Amino acid sequence: MDQILQFISSIHPYDSLPEDELTRVAGSFARREYAADEFVYRHGERLDGLYLIENAAVEITDAHGGLVSSLSRGNSFGERGLLEDGAAATTARVIRPGAVLMLPAAEFRHLLNDSPAFARFFRRGRPATRGGADIATLKVSDLLTRSPLSAAPETPIAEAARMMRQAHVSSLGITDPSGALLGLVTIRDMSNRVVAEGRDGSDPVSAIMTADPVSLPPSALGSDVLNAMMERRVGHLPVVEAGRFVGMITQTDLTRVQAISASVLIRDVAQADTVGDMAAVTSRIPDLLVSLVAAHQRHEVVTRLITDIADAVTRRLLVMAEAQLGPPPAPYLWAACGSQGRQDQTGVSDQDNIMILTDGTDPADPYYESLARFVSDGLNAAGYVYCPGDMMATNPRWRQPRSVWRDYFRGWIEKPSPEAQILASVMFDLRAIGGDAALLSGLQAETLELASKNSIFVAHMISNSLKHQPPLGLIRGFATIRSGEHLGHIDMKMNGVVPVADMARVHALRGRLTAVNTRARLEEAEDAGVISGRGARDLIAAYDLIQSLRLENQAALVKAGRKPDNFLSPSDLPDFERSHLRDAFVVVRTMQSALGQGKGVLS
Structure with a gap:
C-alpha cells in the first residue's frame, strides 16, 4: 500500500x-x-x-x-x-x-x-450530466415533445381551429404536400385575424397564416430558441429539417427546463435602453464563464453561448442606431469575423466587423458612417474593445457595396500577396449578424468556389496557416515566453487555437465547406473526405484539450479577481495535464507538417 x-x-x-x-x-x-x-x-x-x-x-x-x-x-x-x-x-x-x-x-x-x-x-470533453440540464445547452431535438400538427394551405379556418382544439395545441404548421413549411397559425391569429375582423370560417387558413416564419433546425441549441423568442417577441418556433416541418417549440416547452444565465443575459440585452445598460449586462460575462466551466460544459458550448451574447448586443445596438438615425437609405448587412464570426468567443474578445451595402449605395453616405460609429462605440463600451488592426465597419475600407466586396475577394484570390492572405483568412470567417443576410450568402458561395479552384491561392493559404507554431521546446518541454509580463507562459490563443483554426479554414476552403466554426469545419472536412478520419479525430481531440484548458485558465483568473487572458503557465498544471497538453501541441504540429507536405508550401 x-x-x-x-x-x-x-x-x-x-x-x-x-x-x-x-x-x-x-x-x-x-x-x-x-x-x-x-x-x-x-x-x-x-x-x-x-x-x-x-x-x-x-x-x-x-x-x-x-x-x-x-x-x-x-x-x-x-x-x-x-x-x-x-x-x-x-x-x-x-x-x-x-x-x-x-x-x-x-x-x-x-x-x-x-x-x-x-x-x-x-x-473533460464530455457533456454535463442531464440531472442539471439547461435549456440553453440542450438541442432543439431534445425539446420536442410531440409530433407536429400541420394542415394544407387550403384547409378552412374553422377546420384548422378544430384541429388545434382537439390536439390541445396553440399553433399549427401550414405545409405543402411535400411537408415543406409554408406558414404558421397560432391561437392569437385566430383571435386577432378571424374573430376580431369577423372573417368567414370557410376562408382558407393561408389567408391568416404568418408566411415564411422564422424556424430552427433540430441541431440548434436551446439558447437559439430563447434568443429568437426574446428578440422577436414570439411564442412559437417551427422546427425544420431538410426543408420539412418536423416539430414546434413553444414557450410551454421551455417551462420544462430551466434556462441558464446566458439566456437571462440575452433577455437583459434585448431590453436594454442605453449603452450603459448593455455594459452592465456584459460585465456579468466573466461570471457566466466561471459557472459554465464549473458545470463541465464542453468548450464549444461555452464559447457559443458567450458569442450569442455578443450577437445580441450587436443587434440591439443596430436597432438603437436606426431609432436614432432613422431607417437606412438602402438595405445593408452587419457581419462579424474573427472569434465572433467563428462563434468561439471566450472571456476576452475584441471586435471584428464589416458592413456590406446594397449595390448602388454611396459608401460615403454619412448615415452608414454614423451607424457604424454608433455600433462600434457601443461594442467598445460593452467590453468588446476596438480591433487593434482596425478591422471594423468604421473603417471606410470595410464599409462598401457588395460589388466592391466581390472585387476585394477576387483580387485577394488572383493576387495572393502576404496582406491578401491575411485579409482572406479573416474574411473567410464572416458571419451575418444583423441586416440583410442575402448580401453575404451568395457572395460566400461564389468566393469559396473561386478560391478552391485557384491552386496558387490555396498554396498561399496553406503557407499562411503554418506561420503560427505550437509552443514546443526541446526534450519534451514547452517554448514559453522569455521576457515581459507573461514570462514563463504560453499563449493559448496564438500558439494553440489559431494554428488549428487556420488549418480548419484551409480544409473548409479545399472542400468548399460553408461552416465557419473551427470544430464544425473539422467535422465537415472529415465527412467530406478532405481530411482523413484519424487525422480529423486527432486534431479535434487536440483542439478540445487546448480550448478546455484555455477556458479553465480564464475561469481561474476570474475567480482570483483578475481579468481573463490567454496566457497559461505550464508549471501551474499537474504533470499529467502538462504531458497531455504537450501531446496535443505535437498533434497540431504533426498535422501542420502533413498539410504543408501534402499541398506544397510556398517559400
Whole structure:
C-alpha cells in the first residue's frame, strides 16, 4: 500500500486529494502483474474499475482493431466505459509486461461525485450530466415533445381551429404536400385575424397564416430558441429539417427546463435602453464563464453561448442606431469575423466587423458612417474593445457595396500577396449578424468556389496557416515566453487555437465547406473526405484539450479577481495535464507538417 500511495500521490488527479482521502483511496486499489500480449479487457466486457498503469505499456484499440492510443506509466484507461454503460468501449492489451492498478468501479464513481478535480479530469470533453440540464445547452431535438400538427394551405379556418382544439395545441404548421413549411397559425391569429375582423370560417387558413416564419433546425441549441423568442417577441418556433416541418417549440416547452444565465443575459440585452445598460449586462460575462466551466460544459458550448451574447448586443445596438438615425437609405448587412464570426468567443474578445451595402449605395453616405460609429462605440463600451488592426465597419475600407466586396475577394484570390492572405483568412470567417443576410450568402458561395479552384491561392493559404507554431521546446518541454509580463507562459490563443483554426479554414476552403466554426469545419472536412478520419479525430481531440484548458485558465483568473487572458503557465498544471497538453501541441504540429507536405508550401 505504501508503494501505491507514493505512486498515485504524484499522478493527477489523485494529487489533488486530501492526505487522508489519498491514503484511503490507495488502499482500495488492486495491483496485478500482466505478461506481454495479455488482455486487461476486451471490447464489450464488463469493466471492474478504472485502470492505472504503474510500469507496463498498454495498447488501446477500437472495436475494429484500429489503434486508439499507446499508454505507459501514469496513464489511466477504462473511464469511457465506466462513464457510459459499464461495458468496455475499447480493447486493452499489454505490449510490455508490468504492473497495472485497478480502482474499483464503485470507488471511481464515489470520487467522481465527491472530488471536483477528479470529475473535471475524467469528464473533460464530455457533456454535463442531464440531472442539471439547461435549456440553453440542450438541442432543439431534445425539446420536442410531440409530433407536429400541420394542415394544407387550403384547409378552412374553422377546420384548422378544430384541429388545434382537439390536439390541445396553440399553433399549427401550414405545409405543402411535400411537408415543406409554408406558414404558421397560432391561437392569437385566430383571435386577432378571424374573430376580431369577423372573417368567414370557410376562408382558407393561408389567408391568416404568418408566411415564411422564422424556424430552427433540430441541431440548434436551446439558447437559439430563447434568443429568437426574446428578440422577436414570439411564442412559437417551427422546427425544420431538410426543408420539412418536423416539430414546434413553444414557450410551454421551455417551462420544462430551466434556462441558464446566458439566456437571462440575452433577455437583459434585448431590453436594454442605453449603452450603459448593455455594459452592465456584459460585465456579468466573466461570471457566466466561471459557472459554465464549473458545470463541465464542453468548450464549444461555452464559447457559443458567450458569442450569442455578443450577437445580441450587436443587434440591439443596430436597432438603437436606426431609432436614432432613422431607417437606412438602402438595405445593408452587419457581419462579424474573427472569434465572433467563428462563434468561439471566450472571456476576452475584441471586435471584428464589416458592413456590406446594397449595390448602388454611396459608401460615403454619412448615415452608414454614423451607424457604424454608433455600433462600434457601443461594442467598445460593452467590453468588446476596438480591433487593434482596425478591422471594423468604421473603417471606410470595410464599409462598401457588395460589388466592391466581390472585387476585394477576387483580387485577394488572383493576387495572393502576404496582406491578401491575411485579409482572406479573416474574411473567410464572416458571419451575418444583423441586416440583410442575402448580401453575404451568395457572395460566400461564389468566393469559396473561386478560391478552391485557384491552386496558387490555396498554396498561399496553406503557407499562411503554418506561420503560427505550437509552443514546443526541446526534450519534451514547452517554448514559453522569455521576457515581459507573461514570462514563463504560453499563449493559448496564438500558439494553440489559431494554428488549428487556420488549418480548419484551409480544409473548409479545399472542400468548399460553408461552416465557419473551427470544430464544425473539422467535422465537415472529415465527412467530406478532405481530411482523413484519424487525422480529423486527432486534431479535434487536440483542439478540445487546448480550448478546455484555455477556458479553465480564464475561469481561474476570474475567480482570483483578475481579468481573463490567454496566457497559461505550464508549471501551474499537474504533470499529467502538462504531458497531455504537450501531446496535443505535437498533434497540431504533426498535422501542420502533413498539410504543408501534402499541398506544397510556398517559400
